[in-house]
Amino acid sequence: MSFKINQEIACCGGKLLKLSHQSSETKTAMDVNIYLPKQYYEEGITLIPVIYYLSGLTCSPQNATEKAFWQVQADKYGFAIVFPDTSPRGEKVPDDPEKGWDFGLAAGFYVDATQEPYKTNYRMFSYVHEELPKELDSYFNKENTKIDFLDNVAITGHSMGGFGALSGYLKYYNRYKSCSAFAPIANPTNVPWGIKALSGYLGSDKELWAQYDPCSLVSEVDNTRQSTILIHCGTKDPFLKDQLKPEQLQEAVKNTSWEGKIDLKIVEGFDHSYFFISTFVPEHAEFHAKNLGLI
């Protein structure tokens, strides 16, 4: 299906497109932003790689677009960046206000729900990793082949989105060239946010939970490319110890093909905010640019 361009905004050397489209996975209209770097508008570029950025709890595609400041990095290296939404939205989408801000709307957790009443719409895993890239490819590349939405791609995200990036990367290891995360929920089956979301969306089957947990997936995925995963967390992040647990991922990779390949940087004084994210976006951009063959 096609995209509607709601806004086309000049930004840095390229353009930010605020799009919406009808998703067959979520059965709702979904918003998605994409920044097309200056290279997209230049002659002679054949294929522009794409970084998918998954946002955290409570966010829409707007927050990171406005505050993470990926755009200047996209222009520097020549990648596009896609900002999907964090859940289905709309009147018919079930939500449970009693479950709070960390479940339901804007808290889709990038899984495919199996439980009623969520399983019809909350299919964010298939939406983000399957439907959206294919739809973008089909929409943008009808008349040219400038943006490589499917093959030369990387993934990153913040908090819940950091979890989404890690799980998607490991489950689609042959798809994504690289993965990084800002303050990810690294071991969701073991922390309150994750347990609430996974039990709500997936029920009580902990084997199913494990199929999304980066700490389980790393032992099942062979790191054939000797890939490193870059992760930043701040020492003043109030969620570091109880919700994020990045050290559990380092523990989990011991004696696996990922051992030594989790580049976890605990940075002094930083919190969980976009001020933290935007500070380290340049380092993540350079990391992905290398893996995408841009430098």
Place this chain on the structure above:
Amino acid sequence: MSFKINQEIACCGGKLLKLSHQSSETKTAMDVNIYLPKQYYEEGITLIPVIYYLSGLTCSPQNATEKAFWQVQADKYGFAIVFPDTSPRGEKVPDDPEKGWDFGLAAGFYVDATQEPYKTNYRMFSYVHEELPKELDSYFNKENTKIDFLDNVAITGHSMGGFGALSGYLKYYNRYKSCSAFAPIANPTNVPWGIKALSGYLGSDKELWAQYDPCSLVSEVDNTRQSTILIHCGTKDPFLKDQLKPEQLQEAVKNTSWEGKIDLKIVEGFDHSYFFISTFVPEHAEFHAKNLGLI
């Protein structure tokens, strides 16, 4: 009086302080953010210059702090940046909801009101250009003299804040070393936003209005330093023709000491948003850094 540090946030190489203090001008508590660049935390720096950034209609100190992305430039050149609020706030501050979002709260227009019921609190001109710099100097420089809030300073702003920067710069020509503006209301006595604000705060005396209008002030202030004022406006700014009128400032400087010194750049495709601002912040930062003796 003293400042309360509400938040101290690690950001880029320095720190963002979210402050509040009791203002004797506005007779309210005022929020103000300040970014202290990495140089502030290094040994051996004696005096760090300051750029004051005045925000536009509807904004608080948070918007530009989060979205304009001055911080990385502050670290690059070594200046601090101060983000004042756009009006007094609080239960006792008069507002007139019928006057809309472009008057009253978050729309103080950086003038000293003379009219009831506004004149007691709406003293944003004296607050921004007099009280705040002195209070910051007295607070931060008790134990050191690292930040030069009073002498090596520049001013900039967006929209209403661009007007505030221009009028403050021209009225305090011996104070500010340089001035720039993003999409300023350049001729407020001649456009709906300005007429509404100036008549509401200053009454019907158009001679008083003129004392704030950059287009009047330029003929009264002798450009002894051969100073250039840098201004960016976007061609897709919906307010360009009816509210901003930067070309009126170019017209007004003819046959004055400012002739040829308004560096007005009308940039193709840009709008009025923070995407526009953040795109051109690096150019404004370099402009001010030169005038502040940093490069």
